[in-house]
Amino acid sequence: DTGVSQDPRHKITKRGQNVTFRCDPISEHNRLYWYRQTLGQGPEFLTYFQNEAQLEKSRLLSDRFSAERPKGSFSTLEIQRTEQGDSAMYLCASSLVGRGVTGELFFGEGSRLTVL
Amino acid sequence: AQSVAQPEDQVNVAEGNPLTVKCTYSVSGNPYLFWYVQYPNRGLQFLLKYITGDNLVKGSYGFEAEFNKSQTSFHLKKPSALVSDSALYFCAVRDVHSGNTPLVFGKGTRLSVIA
Numbered sequence: 001d002t003g004v005s006q007d008p009r010h011k012i013t014k015r016g017q018n019v020t021f022r023c024d025p026i027s028e029h030n031r032l033y034w035y036r037q038t039l040g041q042g043p044e045f046l047t048y049f050q051n052e053a054q055l056e057k058s059r060l061l062s063d064r065f066s067a068e069r070p071k072g073s074f075s076t077l078e079i080q081r082t083e084q085g086d087s088a089m090y091l092c093a094s095s096l097v098g099r100g101v102t103g104e105l106f107f108g109e110g111s112r113l114t115v116l
Numbered sequence: 117a118q119s120v121a122q123p124e125d126q127v128n129v130a131e132g133n134p135l136t137v138k139c140t141y142s143v144s145g146n147p148y149l150f151w152y153v154q155y156p157n158r159g160l161q162f163l164l165k166y167i168t169g170d171n172l173v174k175g176s177y178g179f180e181a182e183f184n185k186s187q188t189s190f191h192l193k194k195p196s197a198l199v200s201d202s203a204l205y206f207c208a209v210r211d212v213h214s215g216n217t218p219l220v221f222g223k224g225t226r227l228s229v230i231a
Contacts, residue, residue, distance in 0.1 A: 004159075006159075033218060035221075040223070040224075041223055041224070042120075042206050042208075042221035042222050042223045042224050043160065043206070043221045044221075045218045045219075045220070048218055056218065091159060091160070093160075104150055104162050104165055105150075105160075105162070105219060106162065107152075107159035107160040107161070108159050109158055109159045110157075110158070110159050112157075
């Protein structure tokens with residue numbers, strides 16, 4: 001399978017614990033995005049990387065959230081000291097952006113976080 | 117700032133009838149427009165996009181969308197709905213001249229096709 005893969009698909013944790021999600025993008029894509037989706041809402045942008053550089057972070061991304069993309073390949077999203085409000089689906093997407101390329105996003109299946 | 121509005125939370129249509137899912141957008145320049153579909157507990161799947169050129173764009177699974185610049189709309193259409201089209205549909209926009217701005221999504225419209 002050459003699509004975007006995310007792990008784990010589901011995570012249940014207690015409030016105050018740390019969680020980490022991993023995303024493996026489509027191999028030739030140079031951009032990687034993290035979005036968050038809550039029930040009844042569309043995806044909300046969190047952050048994105050061009051290769052290994054984190055180019056933009058949303059104000060939704062509090063200091064408890066950190067994302068990395070070492071070596072410009074896979075990415076991790078860590079949430080420290082989780083709160084019940086962090087419960088959501090965390091979506092990863094990748095795209096190819098460049099001259100003449102319009103860069104539509106290709107999404108993974110998402111990682112659903114439930115904070116008890 | 118760019119934004120997308122999907123005015124209908126839910127659209128119901130009988131199988132075999134035409135369907136329309138509405139989307140309007142706001143950008144300061146020219147838009148790149150996208151439609152995605154999401155099935156339960158799954159990620160979003162790309163359906164189609166408008167970049168430039170012909171205002172009628174054809175995409176996957178028989179869907180098409182019409183770009184209307186004067187009405188700032190990009191409605192999703194299908195001539196004959198299938199029960200399997202029942203899902204959540206998202207419209208998204210990016211300003212062509214915004215450089216690196218990520219896609220902004222609407223809140224989604226739930227399509228229910230009744231047999």
